[in-house]
Amino acid sequence: xxxxxxxxxxxxxxxxxxxxxxxxxxxxxxxxxxxxxxxxxxxxxxxxxxxxxxxxxxxxxxxxxxxxxxxxxxxxxxxxxxxxxxxxxxxxxxxxxxxxxxxxxxxxxxxxxxxxxxxxxxxxxxxxxxxxxxxxxxxxxxxxxxxxxxxxxxxxxxxxxxxxxxxxxxxxxxxxxxxxxxxxxxxxxxxxxxxxxxxxxxxxxxxxxxxxxxxxxxxxxxxxxxxxxxxxxxxxxxxxxxxxxxxxxxxxxxxxxxxxxxxxxxx
Amino acid sequence: xxxxxxxxxxxxxxxxxxxxxxxxxxxxxxxxxxxxxxxxxxxxxxxxxxxxxxxxxxxxxxxxxxxxxxxxxxxxxxxxxxxxxxxxxxxxxxxxxxxxxxxxxxxxxxxxxxxxxxxxxxxxxxxxxxxxxxxxxxxxxxxxxxxxxxxxxxxxxxxxxxxxxxxxxxxxxxxxxxxxxxxxxxxxxxxxxxxxxxxxxxxxxxxxxxxxxxxxxxxxxxxxxxxxxxxxxxxxx
Numbered sequence: 001x002x003x004x005x006x007x008x009x010x011x012x013x014x015x016x017x018x019x020x021x022x023x024x025x026x027x028x029x030x031x032x033x034x035x036x037x038x039x040x041x042x043x044x045x046x047x048x049x050x051x052x053x054x055x056x057x058x059x060x061x062x063x064x065x066x067x068x069x070x071x072x073x074x075x076x077x078x079x080x081x082x083x084x085x086x087x088x089x090x091x092x093x094x095x096x097x098x099x100x101x102x103x104x105x106x107x108x109x110x111x112x113x114x115x116x117x118x119x120x121x122x123x124x125x126x127x128x129x130x131x132x133x134x135x136x137x138x139x140x141x142x143x144x145x146x147x148x149x150x151x152x153x154x155x156x157x158x159x160x161x162x163x164x165x166x167x168x169x170x171x172x173x174x175x176x177x178x179x180x181x182x183x184x185x186x187x188x189x190x191x192x193x194x195x196x197x198x199x200x201x202x203x204x205x206x207x208x209x210x211x212x213x214x215x216x217x218x219x220x221x222x223x224x225x226x227x228x229x230x231x232x233x234x235x236x237x238x239x240x241x242x243x244x245x246x247x248x249x250x251x252x253x254x255x256x257x258x259x260x261x262x263x264x265x266x267x
Numbered sequence: 268x269x270x271x272x273x274x275x276x277x278x279x280x281x282x283x284x285x286x287x288x289x290x291x292x293x294x295x296x297x298x299x300x301x302x303x304x305x306x307x308x309x310x311x312x313x314x315x316x317x318x319x320x321x322x323x324x325x326x327x328x329x330x331x332x333x334x335x336x337x338x339x340x341x342x343x344x345x346x347x348x349x350x351x352x353x354x355x356x357x358x359x360x361x362x363x364x365x366x367x368x369x370x371x372x373x374x375x376x377x378x379x380x381x382x383x384x385x386x387x388x389x390x391x392x393x394x395x396x397x398x399x400x401x402x403x404x405x406x407x408x409x410x411x412x413x414x415x416x417x418x419x420x421x422x423x424x425x426x427x428x429x430x431x432x433x434x435x436x437x438x439x440x441x442x443x444x445x446x447x448x449x450x451x452x453x454x455x456x457x458x459x460x461x462x463x464x465x466x467x468x469x470x471x472x473x474x475x476x477x478x479x480x481x482x483x484x485x486x487x488x489x490x491x492x493x494x495x496x497x498x499x500x501x502x503x504x
Binding site: 007045049063064081 | 282290445
């Protein structure tokens with residue numbers, strides 16, 4: 001387990017409940033100071049007071065709705081100016097379970113704004129500082145629907161596919177600068193997510209639902225090993241490796257001068 | 268006085284030693300903790316009330332004192348440091364002016380604005396965060412050391428000026444503390460919480476001065492000797 005110095009600080013979005021709150025607890029106990037970001041001040045207060053008592057760490061809160069530009073800008077500013085932050089956890093996310101055409105487009109845009117735009121802006125806010133300071137870590141909470149958008153609402157899945165793609169690119173571009181990027185792909189996790197998305201978790205088959213504690217603990221084991229893509233539920237890493245190998249095999253052939261023979265135009 | 272049930276106002280409380288003062292006050296049962304911050308950025312700690320204040324601006328300081336009229340313990344902590352690369356160059360003047368605005372004049376503004384507040388609340392106390400650099404200087408720390416010597420001198424005058432209103436004044440001298448200010452220095456540093464605890468213990472025991480660490484003690488003891496440490500201060504202390 002990496003043991004951070006007293007000057008390690010993690011900023012966690014969506015930290016007032018679910019996966020974000022568990023990350024907050026685990027990291028405070030690992031010795032991190034925390035900046036917790038969420039909309040619900042009461043819950044933030046409660047978590048911050050409890051964790052400060054338990055761990056003696058400095059637990060700061062920022063009440064912010066990352067779908068509001070001024071709030072997002074405030075958090076960006078903190079990431080740009082606080083040199084003690086060496087871990088960003090982009091956890092705040094919005095989901096949906098309904099089919100595309102049954103979903104209101106405004107609600108879909110909200111999902112994109114939070115899962116894609118806010119995550120992008122926060123990553124941009126911290127990355128230059130990480131490079132300048134010689135390192136840092138970003139944990140992006142994606143989802144298995146980023147690989148399988150057929151499962152739930154398609155905009156939600158697409159937003160998480162974006163998170164995976166951006167993480168992959170960031171990882172490659174920043175690896176030499178000692179910036180570590182992890183994309184975590186939870187499956188169904190027992191959190192408020194389901195209730196807020198319109199499908200109570202109790203309606204799911206319990207065999208596919210992981211507790212938020214187990215999810216985060218597994219993801220932190222992977223974090224310590226500096227794994228890039230972490231799918232806590234996937235039993236066999238070989239299955240992922242095969243998927244990744246197939247993707248790699250495509251890469252050299254995705255862009256060529258001539259169309260493939262199967263598309264040859266018959267005169 | 269006791270920290271328990273005190274109403275504490277700390278300047279420069281967004282990070283470093285100021286933050287440690289605010290948190291320690293909360294932990295020791297202060298009734299209220301005001302964190303004076305130059306540029307509030309939305310970050311808060313539950314239980315700590317953020318107050319926007321620029322200690323170099325008299326109007327801003329007065330407004331803060333009006334807002335925090337129940338204060339019983341003032342911690343003049345806000346301070347800046349700049350290294351002086353050339354004591355013989357113009358930067359010595361420029362750097363000194365900049366540092367003095369916060370470390371010296373700022374301490375005066377805040378003390379002047381809060382002294383009547385403390386008087387109305389029964390006297391209370393003031394902690395002035397000084398430094399071991401009060402009593403020695405090296406060229407790179409020339410402007411900073413001068414500002415702390417000046418603030419020390421003001422502290423001694425302030426102690427007498429508010430004695431009749433029953434306000435205690437404690438000068439806190441300490442070597443390098445582990446904060447952003449000293450981040451670039453690869454030396455042994457003191458935990459800011461230990462410093463805040465030592466200062467509060469000094470307040471509770473009615474002391475006028477607290478020397479936190481061994482070096483600062485040694486330094487002060489040497490002042491009246493034939494070879495005071497400021498003749499040949501160690502490279503980093």
